[in-house]
Amino acid sequence: MRIATLGPAGTFSELAACEYGRQQTDYTLQFFPALGRVLKAIPNEADVAVVPIENIVEGMVSPVIDTFVKRPLEIVAELSIPVRFSLVANSPKPEKIYAQFVAQGQCSDCLGRYDVPIMNTASNSEALQLLLQSREPAAAVVPEHCLAQHHFDHVEHDITDYAHNETRFVAVREPQQQPPERDPAVAYKTSLLIVDDTDHPGLLVEHLQVFAGYRVNLTSLVSRPTGQKFGHYHFYLECEGHQDDSAIRAALTLIALRNRVVVLGSYPSSAGAT
Ligand SMILES: O=C(O)C(=O)C[C@]1(C(=O)O)C=C[C@@H](O)C=C1
16 A cells, blocks of 8 residues: 655654554555645546644644545544654754644644744655754754654753653545445444535524434534635534434435535544443
């Protein structure tokens, strides 16, 4: 199996992709420099892409959710990875700090102590590489697991705002006619989009009441602007259960009478059996 993920090597995405790959019979990794590019790699350059979808502190990774709205892919697995960062520098007085755009928000206490510009990067490995190439006094927020391969005179360990920092990743593929086999012993989650084509008062509350009425437990709900008009949103939701469960089927049939529903997939919950 060819797995696409965010590179260069050294990202948390690589750790998640390897964990997913180990669950398959055989895999090769392919790195791409930005999340949008990783997702574009399916189906021609890769069979599956492993991308971050939510950080425990920073919330949803918007570029990934927005791609699902434009191009619904099938989510086949989720994985959670502990995320720890260090700040490394080539000088005691860095004049800029390289930080990946999601990592920056996870290390805000530490970064707030430095009165220097933050240079956003597409990946944590890119932040590390830019520091290694820099001839000026600079620092970078880098994954703790990258420290073993490099020496820095100035290191501040474990700079994440919360000790229990974690990021959830999903493995996605081109939607297939045959969904992955369902294992009755496994606790599933289902991801879906409700596409707001017909806005009206109470739209969201109606949908939430349908889920509540069928006792479907939602575990995520985010709205993303459609980009067409202020006040128009799509909704990305996750719920406990499999799309073939009678309660979820019934809830989605009702919601689909008013808005477009796109099921992105049902997959084993990384939280384990409930
Ligand atoms: O740059 C990386 O190391 C990544 O794998 C990306 C990513 C993300 O975008 O969420 C993954 C985990 C952390 O939350 C920070 C960065």
